[in-house]
Amino acid sequence: MSLGFCFQSSFSANPILLFAGFESIIHEFDPWFNFRATKYLVANGFYNFWDWFDDRTWHPLGRVTGGTLYPGLMVTSGVIYHALRALTIPVDIRNVCVLLAPGFSGLTAIAAYLLTNEMTPSPSAGLLAALFMGIAPGYISRSVAGSYDNEAIAIFLLVFTFYLWIKALKQGSMLWGALCALFYGYMVASWGGYAFITCLLPLHAFVLVCMGRYSTRLYVAYTTWYALGTLASMQIPFVGFLPVKTSEHMPALGIFGFLQLLAFLDYVRSAIPSRQFQTFLWLFAGAAFGLGLLGLVIATSAGFIAPWSGRFYSLFDTGYAKIHIPIIASVSEHQPTAWPAFFFDLNMLIWLFPVGVYLCFQQLADEHVFIVVYALFGSYFAGVMVRLMLTLTPVVCIAAAIAVSALLDTYLSVKSPKPEENQAVEGAEGKKAAKSGLKATNKPVVGVYTTWGKGMIVSALAVYLLLFVLHCTWVTSNAYSSPSVVLASRLPDGSQHIIDDYREAYQWLRQNTREDAKIMSWWDYGYQIGGMADRPTLVDNNTWNNTHIATVGKAMSSSEEVSYPIMRQHEVDYVLVVFGGLLGYSGDDINKFLWMVRIAEGIWPEEVSERAFFTPRGEYRVDGEATETMKNSLMYKMSYYNYNNLFPAGQAVDRMRGARLPEVGPTLSTLEEAFTSENWIIRIYKVKDLDNLGRDHSSAAAFERGHKKKKVTKKRGPRVLRVD
Amino acid sequence: MAPKQRNAAAQTPPPSSTAPPTRAPAWTPSPPTTTPKPSLSKPTTTTTTGAGGGVQTWDKIINNVLSHYLDTTPQRTKLLDAFMVFLVAVGALQFVYCVLAGNYPFNAFLSGFAATVGQFVLTASLRIQTTEANKGDFPCVSPERAFADYVVCSLILHFFCVNFIN
């Protein structure tokens, strides 16, 4: 009953918040690709989707999309769509996609409830965990309607896989282990973050073994999970042989072997009990473990096993990516988390979290060890990468729920003399108290038997919980429910003003360009152009080819003479830039420009130099003081082309960077302005064809402007003779 | 792969003599004397002495163990053990073939080998669950349920392997 309510609340809160402001629309960047892929799946069927060669992205390389994506999300929505159609409920695939995330967040709440119930006998903990899970901003960021991303279903699968794992471990049942493996396989099919499970479960097993808690149940659960789970993960084309070839998956394999050894030794020990022998066994096990590790190192260095990928290095050394793989560091989600973000995303849970972990220490059964390990592991990674906050959120919710429920169970005890008063407080608490109030805790509570004291604490907690709900609502409506393709601003009179430049520009592209006009833009907008404008792009958010991205970076950061051949070679028809100077919009391309330069410099260090974009005093400027390289770069020219005309002479100001621009704006000869959106956020340029008369573009443009060619008859120097 | 295979082989010492002989002396003297032996506290030295000195008692020990095994093991467990030995043999053959002839269709090798290993660990799990001594560890798993679980898991395993071998 109350679980249903929790489910309902978490399910319904999000879409309502979203629809209040905007229509049913897909958010952000990645969801646009997922949406497009889902449409393809629904239109062409599963096998075509599997073999999908996408010739409208990564022009002219194309992308083997079917083999390089995690199909779980699309297949899930495809199945839901077809199931609803089979039930004669006519739905639009877009609505299925938009509402998938909230739907799955409801399932996540249930999974959190189940997992928490495995941890503590108190039923209120599970309900609280479900509630927290439903509204914690850290998770709601991925579960609002329209956030059609892999994480939307992956977090549910993550929590549910953990639940099945705990269940399998507790019962030592092969069936639960197999279920765990199947859901693990589903998780692998859905999100690259499956490696989190792949590493966490072996770690848990290893910690248990180190604590001397090896049991036959562990053996059964782990080996079943590993044997089936690995095979299941290998069925996904994108994963393929990775589970036996890359270092990320080696811990799981190592623990698998290690457990075999332990099981054998355990068998021997049970047959022949002997204390000395036991020490020998442990020694032997340790030696085998060391040997296995050595073997792994050798195999890695010899190249049998791929070394850790760059993304994983950056998990251990936050500076690594910035130096070696700028493309990873350039993603804001891959930055180390700022401290306020923890509070912003988790609010009160963040200080309840250690309490919950501490309570787990008190009992410390196998499953509590899991929570402890997960908490440590998750906290570390959440600190390293903003994006991984998502994997931390479930354990925070669970631990906090354990803590809160322990408090409530203690202070709402019916053992106290006057239960009616508590009942009054419970009224404020709602359904949670109704259940938990019936259950007395066994722990002796010394000194706080007085009703007054109990009431104080319970009401304080209730206030905290209410504040938490307020915070979550506020964060959700302000930070996470705007679709980012539509910007909202407040006019001076307080009314809301919608800035819809992105969609305006994409619509223009869709209606005014050829079907196969290639659009060059920085990769952030690739998925959106593909999804909304339906035009081929050079690079997109699936950053599989660093060189191709660097090529675009080079074209953007070089002068026109260098860029033009690159654009010709890649058959670019239009170039799209995002410019926030007029509106003061911070997410524009000039602010991202240094990343383009860095990525290009990584491939062509002789031709692109980051230093040349900084003034001698080390400043990154766009005004009159900007360096020549900066002023000549295509990106600068495209951003500020004709911008002067908006202002009185000499008054042009970039409102984003607060810079006064030089009086004479840049000139473009190889590109011509095709479209500029209402607030100048999106500017689209058409790439000119080669000059019909064989001139270079700058002289052709000069001729157009009416400059006569200089008389060349009197030119100095040796005469150039025609030789044919 | 290699350690796993060795472990798999080591998993089934009782029915056969697949256990590495170096390790055998360490524990074979133990059955008669359940009390701790001071001389065995240093395993590395005892291995050599045990191997050197116990040659004449070797047959006896093996006989001892065999008879102990035959006496105390239920018939179904023997069946399990026999199946596990069979799986070890199949797995070892595949592995040796892979080492000798290369792993060209890698997916075929992986699925063939993984099927054997997976079947082996599932069978080992079944054996653990149906052993009388471990009953305390599995309050919720009756032998019948264990077998049913086993069948389900094996079917999943076979499905994946057949699918993967293409």
Next chain:
Amino acid sequence: MRSLFSLFLFLFAAVVSAISASGNRLLVILEDVAEKTNYSKFLGDLESRGFQISFEVPKSESLALFHLGERSYDHIILFPTKAKGLGPNLTPNILVDFMNAQGNILVALTSDLPTPTSLVSLLAELDIQLPADRTGLVVDHFHYDALSSPDMHDVLLLPPPSATTRPDVKDFFGAGAGRDDDIIAFARGVGAVLGSSELLTPVLRAPRTAYSYNPKEQSEVVDDLFAAGEQLALVSAFQARNSARFTLVGSAEMLQDKWFDAEVSKVGEKKAVKTFNREFAKRVSGWTFNEIGVLRVNWIEHHLDEAGATNESNPKIYRIKNDVKYTISLSEYSWTTWNPFTLPGDDALQLEFSMLSPFHRLPLTLDAAHSSDSASAYSVSFRLPDQHGIFNFLVNYKRPFLSNVEEKNTVSVRHMAHNEWPRSFVISGAWPWIAGLGVTVAGWLAFCALWMYSAPVGGKRESKKTQ
């Protein structure tokens, strides 16, 4: 079928405009309309070839090359005019726009009048330089006409041009001159110097002994030589990337009636011969106005060339390592008819299969099966590279005097689909492992059967357990 249909279509089109491959509206700009009598034979020849000629003077109010954004004329001839400029309707920009809109221009200069600045600017854009101060005169003290200019040496006698310098160039202007003593008279003309633009080709060069000087300023002594010898182009052709043609004739006089009929005699030769000017003028104007040297791509077809496949025409997508056949049909227009295009001498027509850079560059060979009496088909079969991506079939055939052929057909080349790989049981190397899997499964089945069969044996223990 397809080719037959298109053939018919184009034959029909050819009948409709039998004169030029691109329209017959010809505008002639003269200093004075009355001057046209000087060129009556030249213009008469054009009219007899089907051109509709309009005459205008540069400063005319009614003169407009474009009407509502469309070209009003297909071709222009600009004869020398006295004015310094050509007025607001013939600015260099308008003339460039006219060429960008595929209009053809023939310009005739003379050394008697300074070239209009408008034309000088236009020529500068085309990479053609005229002598300083817009005036110049080409003289040759060894190859002058002894009859008409025994003193001034400003009527040059030249043999018809021959395309000997490049083997891949068709000889449109000098071919079939027949007699060796065919002579072109180039009277009082201006020589130009061509830049190194690949779109420019000299048609008629000055002899090695010729030079250009300014008769007004350098009549006494030639101190600063503009150009000499073969660097002086007397008649030059320019073909823009969109195949719009521009011809510069240094001497307007050579197009006049008097030189069509005149007899000339070389230095040291008593015999007077008739000039080749009339035929040469016909060929130059014919080339400029798209009557010769026009190539047309009738159709392009590519298909899968594999046994058992459907082999439909022009699919959008191929797979890596497919066998593919590509065919292109070309015709060449020659005065009145479309003829099969044959490659000159040592030249080759090549197909590129490219993504970013060519993966294949293959010579196309004549495919008689698809050729007809007005079109010739060239084809090649090849195997696609082992690389997926978006590729172009690209035929890029650009030769002097022939209109440009740049045909790009984009296809996607996809990867192997999941069910196109050989199955494991086809690969003999996989048999041991298939056997391993099979043995495992069979063993498992046997084991299960035995296990269940052996249940009663352990019955008593089982019952004990389940209690």
